[in-house]
Amino acid sequence: MSYAYHGKILHAHLSEMRLEIEKPPESFYRKYMGGSAFGAYYLLKHTPAESDALSPENTLTLAVGVITGAPISGQSRLSAVAKSPLTGAIGDSQSGGFFPAELKFAGFDAIVLHGKAEKPSYLWIKDGKAELRSAEHLWGKKTDEVEDIIKAELDDAKIQILQTGIAGENGVHFSALISMANRANGRAGMGAVMASKNLKAVAVRGKMRPQLADKKGLLAHAKWGAKNFPDSDIYGMGTHGTAEVLGPQNEGGGLPTYNWSSGVFESWVAISGEKMTETILKERDTCYACTVRCKRVVETEKVSPRFGGPEYETLSTFGSYCGIDDLEAIAYANQLCNLYGMDTIS
Ligand code: SF4
Known part of the structure; x- marks a missing residue:
């Protein structure tokens, strides 16, 4: 190869x-x-x-x-x-x-x-x-x-x-x-x-890094991406995680709410990405070599940072979908799913 x-x-x-x-x-x-x-x-x-x-x-x-x-x-x-x-x-x-x-x-x-x-x-x-x-x-x-x-x-x-x-x-x-x-x-x-x-x-x-056809060119792209990321449309995803879309979804009537009987949740602010950043966010995390750093690490008395933090889908399925506006409760449910190996959306 x-x-x-x-x-x-x-x-x-x-x-x-x-x-x-x-x-x-x-x-x-x-x-x-x-x-x-x-x-x-x-x-x-x-x-x-x-x-x-x-x-x-x-x-x-x-x-x-x-x-x-x-x-x-x-x-x-x-x-x-x-x-x-x-x-x-x-x-x-x-x-x-x-x-x-x-x-x-x-x-x-x-x-x-x-x-x-x-x-x-x-x-x-x-x-x-x-x-x-x-x-x-x-x-x-x-x-x-x-x-x-x-x-x-x-x-x-x-x-x-x-x-x-x-x-x-x-x-x-x-x-x-x-x-x-x-x-x-x-x-x-x-x-x-x-x-x-x-x-x-x-x-x-392992240490078996794949060989790249144009390593210099790829690194130049990576550098350009990191430099221009703050001016890009997805900068907010780095700051507030995928939960950043919760507000726009609610505004457009597409936030799964009350078992999908509604697309608008009156308490959406309490479970938003911005609220998570203000309250329970401990730090941001990433995937290998990614500058976006959209992953959340949250911490409360009940929630350990080891299990990450809820994504948009988790916030909506455990939150608005069930009529729950308690961010810590949602983060705890997310932790239980990660502990036992269950999907948070299904
Ligand atoms: S690679 Fe990981 S950190 Fe980067 S945008 Fe995708 S999910 Fe977020």
Whole structure:
């Protein structure tokens, strides 16, 4: 592979506890590009149409994109794709954070999970090498505990971990995959799919930076982006998070309110991004190499900064949708979802 990708896709055949490295031709990468299209390709190739989403026949692909891992804003994204237990159709869920870039640095462009392990296991990948390890001691544990245990046993605090939570273990159809204890591949039940394979987590670490065709040019773009960001239309998203759109949504009558019987919430100011910034925001966080820093870190007596802070969607579904204008209560609900691995929107 010339640039950006490693040309390696890791297949974990969990029923046989066997790992295999596929080296697709460049034409494969040019045709499917990466991310969700890789996931759809492997799902259609390996999963029979009538399979149950929580059966070993389902194929769960974790795939990054062409520029994932490059030092520029917005590239650290991961697609998790499998048949969804929630819809019975293709489930395609995205997340950011540091796991996607670290997966690329660990030497693989995607991981394809087949079958079902006999016992709870986790996948550990470092610098192009992979192994399956026992996760019996991790099953039933909350996301923050799993993060701490894996980092301690592998003796590296910089490992990035994507895991299914207790919700996934219990087959919740809207369970998420969680990384950093505060980033989620939500919506489509990918947490339940990973857990149905008896796979608790994927841990990655590496120094295999992808080769860039024009590193100088890319760095110049990144520098230009950072310099001009304060004058851009999305500057407010950095300042107040995705919650910045709550006000405009309300003004336009599109804020989900009272179980969608209304699009206008009279108490919207109390749950707005601006109010969060003024009250419970501890600091801003980011994804790998992103200057936007739209992620929220909030802290109250009940809410730990470890679990991030609510996004716009979470503020509306736990807030206006339910007629709740207590920002701390919403942040606490967000924390519980991240602790147990549940989607905050569904
Ligand atoms: S910090 Fe925000 S804008 Fe930047 S990559 Fe992460 S989610 Fe996207």
